[in-house]
Structures are given as structure tokens and as C-alpha cells.
Amino acid sequence: MRKFLLKRLLFILFGVVAYILTKYAQNHQDWAERYSRSVYPMLSNTVGFLPSLVEFSISEWLVVVVLLFLILYIVYYVRKVIISKGARRMIVYRGVMGTAAICSVIYFCFTVLSGLNYHRYSFLSYTEYHEENYSEEELVKLCKSLAHEMGQAREKSGEDNDLMLQAPDDFDYYAQQSVLSIQTLAKKYPILERSLYSTPKPVVMSKLMSRAGIQGVFVPFTFESDINVDMPVFMMPAAMAHELAHQGGFMHEDEANFISYLACREQDDPLILYSGLFLAFDHSISVLKKVDSDKASEIISSLSKRVQHDMVQREQYWGKYKGIISNISSIVNDAYLKANNQTDGLNSYDKMVNLLLAEQRGLEKYN
Known part of the structure; x- marks a missing residue:
């Protein structure tokens, strides 16, 4: 005994x-x-x-x-x-x-x-930007700017290209490019430099991830970035870069989102750029809806038909998986985030907008 x-x-x-x-x-x-x-x-x-x-x-x-x-x-x-x-x-x-x-x-x-x-310190402390209080006008300007860039990137990706579909070799290509995106971004922000970034991995049980409302997950016990391969292909590059940001040591969800957005902007591939812009716009317009729903609706209606179509398809995809499993997953994830120094829980993802606004004000100041 x-x-x-x-x-x-x-x-x-x-x-x-x-x-x-x-x-x-x-x-x-x-x-x-x-x-x-x-x-x-x-x-x-x-x-x-x-x-x-x-x-x-x-x-x-x-x-x-x-x-x-x-x-x-x-x-x-x-x-x-x-x-x-x-x-x-x-x-x-x-x-x-x-x-x-x-x-x-x-x-x-x-x-x-x-x-x-x-x-640890915020990723923003390693940039030239500063998180402050921002006006509604600045938020509207951010949403409009992202909407414009989204339209341009979507047009370059091909008007007839259905971004819900995925070719067999798409995943490997975007997995390799996501690592390249982070490594390229690390030249601007050396805090992201790593001798090893493990390439994102496809998950066999991706439909189960979809039922749980999960796009990707970083597993620290193996340092792997596991990606849901069943979701719309235009969401994958941003999801990959997000999980790689966690690999790089930045665990807060808003910072991982911001790093993902910045990394996707380092690429010439229009779909990778579109993925990062879509991520940023999605969270920014979500915040604007809470402040001024009419202005948010006006900006959404100004989007190109293809972008609006992608948004509808994205909503339809995740909508069909909503249920008990996704609700339980949200509760667990919310509790996990709050237990790990993210008091806003699931709302931490939307805090990315503060970082985007910091970047916008910083760029205006230096330009």
C-alpha cells in the first residue's frame, strides 16, 4: 500500500x-x-x-x-x-x-x-503598433478596406472557381505555403523565427471536427497543426497559419488570428490572400454588427456577388453541422480559453479586430 x-x-x-x-x-x-x-x-x-x-x-x-x-x-x-x-x-x-x-x-x-x-507578452509588443481605443468611424473604414481587398483577391482567384471544392493535391500545396507564409513574416517580426515549423496535417475524422465547429487545432504534445479538410478550401490557408502561430508560441486566439492574417498577406497566391482577408473581414464585420447593424449590412451588400456567394456557402456548410456536439464543443472551448488567461472566452477571437485597428492606425501614422 x-x-x-x-x-x-x-x-x-x-x-x-x-x-x-x-x-x-x-x-x-x-x-x-x-x-x-x-x-x-x-x-x-x-x-x-x-x-x-x-x-x-x-x-x-x-x-x-x-x-x-x-x-x-x-x-x-x-x-x-x-x-x-x-x-x-x-x-x-x-x-x-x-x-x-x-x-x-x-x-x-x-x-x-x-x-x-x-x-507571455502580446505579439503587438513586437510590432510598431499599439492597442488603444478606436472610434466607430475607424471600424467602418477597416471593414470597407477589407471588403475592397477581398473583392480584388476573389476576382484574381477566378470568377468561375467554386471555392467549396478541393482538389486532392490542394492540401499539401497550402500546407507548404502556410509554413512559407509564417517564415516570410518572421523576416519582419523575428519573434516568429523557428528552426522547425511542422507542416499542417490533414485530419481523417474531419467531419467530426465539423460537427464540433472546429477548423483546426494545435496539439502541443506532438507539436502538430491538425486541419479540418472537409471545410471550404478558401478557409484552409488562414486556419493553417493560425495553428502555426500557436506553434510559434503565441497561444492567444486574437493574436493567432492576427498573425494568420499578416502571414496570408505575405503571399502572392490570390486564394491564400483571400483566406486571410476573409478571416479579418469576418471578425471585423461581426464587431460592426454589434455597433451599427445597418452600416454592417450596407458594407456586406456592397461585396461582389462571388464573395457574397462564398459567405452564403460558408454559412450553409457550418449550419448543417450545428447541434448538440457543436454546442458542447463551444462550451468546452469557452471554458478552456477562460482557464488559460483569456477571460473573454470564445469572444477572444473577435478581439483580433483591435489588433487590425492598431495596424490600420499605425500604417496611417507612418504613411
């Missing part, structure tokens, strides 16, 4: 250490930033190297294995409790302690491989 307890406590200590590190990072942003710029790159290169050598998502199947293990683990202890004639409390105790030990190790790995990055 004592030997069992000591073994489990040893593993549970990992969870205690992770908790202490997280609390320290929350109160010492300078330390968190130093960790993100020194220890994290080494860990990411070490852990991510082997998974980067294969084209399929290791993390996707790792999740399946872990879930099966947990189910078998629970079934094993429930069965032992049922068939045991005595010492049931001890069996329950051992099961609970084992679960706590597993969760502690997972929590520790998450903390050192990405969790501490939630408490």
Missing part, C-alpha cells in the same frame, strides 16, 4: 509543479516571456521533430488511443469494484489516485509545452 501511494504521489507532484509554474507565470510576465523565447523553442524542436517527419497526424490517433485507454481503465476498476467481495474502498482509492496521477502528468506536459505561453 505504501509503495503504491508513493509511486502515485510522485506522478501527482508533476501536477503540483505545473500549477506552481502557471501561477508564477501569471504574476511574472517577464519570466514567462523568457521561457517562451528560450526553453520553449528547444522543447518544441525536440518534441516536434519526429512527428514532423510523417505526413499523417500522429496526434489524431494519439487521442483515439488515450480515449480507449481511459475507457478500459474505468471499465477495469468498475469491474473490480463489482466482483470484489471486500476492500472496495481501497480499489476505488487506487483507481482515483491512478486517474489523478495520469491527469497530473498530462497537465505538466501541457504546461511546459504550451501553457506557459498564455502568459
Whole structure:
């Protein structure tokens, strides 16, 4: 009994250490930033190297294995409790302690491989822009500017091109280009420089991701960016760049969105540019709707027919997957974000607009 307890406590200590590190990072942003710029790159290169050598998502199947293990683990202890004639409390105790030990190790790995990055400096602190208060006029100007650029990029991608469709080799092409986009952007913002950016991976169970309302996910345990290949193809480049921003150590969703937008602008490919602009416009017009719905409707109606068609198709695609799974996913994601220094939860994604407005004001100032 004592030997069992000591073994489990040893593993549970990992969870205690992770908790202490997280609390320290929350109160010492300078330390968190130093960790993100020194220890994290080494860990990411070490852990991510082997998974980067294969084209399929290791993390996707790792999740399946872990879930099966947990189910078998629970079934094993429930069965032992049922068939045991005595010492049931001890069996329950051992099961609970084992679960706590597993969760502690997972929590520790998450903390050192990405969790501490939630408490680092903002990406904006490495740019010439500053986040301030912005007027409604500036927001309207931003939406109009993005709408205009979207129309131009969409026209270059081909008026007859159905952006809901995807050719078999599209994913590999955009995966490679997304890494190139981030690397090119890193020349302007060296904080994004990494010796290894693992190429985004397609997810076999993408329809399940669609049911959960998920475009992509960064898995820190393998440093893979897993992408939903079932969604409209014009959304993929921005989703890939977003997850690569997480790989680069920026975990806040608004910052990952902003980095994705900037990275997509580094490309000449019209669809990649369109993807980044679509992402930025989608969040900007969403914020404007809350401020002035009439002005937002006016800007949307001014969009080209092809852009409006893409927006309708996008809404129809995600609309058919709305249900219990997507609702549960939203609740879980909201709780996860709030637990990781993003108090706005799912609304954190829309905070990207503040960064876009900071860029707009900055460009106007320097030009």
C-alpha cells in the first residue's frame, strides 16, 4: 500500500509543479516571456521533430488511443469494484489516485509545452503598433478596406472557381505555403523565427471536427497543426497559419488570428490572400454588427456577388453541422480559453479586430 501511494504521489507532484509554474507565470510576465523565447523553442524542436517527419497526424490517433485507454481503465476498476467481495474502498482509492496521477502528468506536459505561453507578452509588443481605443468611424473604414481587398483577391482567384471544392493535391500545396507564409513574416517580426515549423496535417475524422465547429487545432504534445479538410478550401490557408502561430508560441486566439492574417498577406497566391482577408473581414464585420447593424449590412451588400456567394456557402456548410456536439464543443472551448488567461472566452477571437485597428492606425501614422 505504501509503495503504491508513493509511486502515485510522485506522478501527482508533476501536477503540483505545473500549477506552481502557471501561477508564477501569471504574476511574472517577464519570466514567462523568457521561457517562451528560450526553453520553449528547444522543447518544441525536440518534441516536434519526429512527428514532423510523417505526413499523417500522429496526434489524431494519439487521442483515439488515450480515449480507449481511459475507457478500459474505468471499465477495469468498475469491474473490480463489482466482483470484489471486500476492500472496495481501497480499489476505488487506487483507481482515483491512478486517474489523478495520469491527469497530473498530462497537465505538466501541457504546461511546459504550451501553457506557459498564455502568459507571455502580446505579439503587438513586437510590432510598431499599439492597442488603444478606436472610434466607430475607424471600424467602418477597416471593414470597407477589407471588403475592397477581398473583392480584388476573389476576382484574381477566378470568377468561375467554386471555392467549396478541393482538389486532392490542394492540401499539401497550402500546407507548404502556410509554413512559407509564417517564415516570410518572421523576416519582419523575428519573434516568429523557428528552426522547425511542422507542416499542417490533414485530419481523417474531419467531419467530426465539423460537427464540433472546429477548423483546426494545435496539439502541443506532438507539436502538430491538425486541419479540418472537409471545410471550404478558401478557409484552409488562414486556419493553417493560425495553428502555426500557436506553434510559434503565441497561444492567444486574437493574436493567432492576427498573425494568420499578416502571414496570408505575405503571399502572392490570390486564394491564400483571400483566406486571410476573409478571416479579418469576418471578425471585423461581426464587431460592426454589434455597433451599427445597418452600416454592417450596407458594407456586406456592397461585396461582389462571388464573395457574397462564398459567405452564403460558408454559412450553409457550418449550419448543417450545428447541434448538440457543436454546442458542447463551444462550451468546452469557452471554458478552456477562460482557464488559460483569456477571460473573454470564445469572444477572444473577435478581439483580433483591435489588433487590425492598431495596424490600420499605425500604417496611417507612418504613411
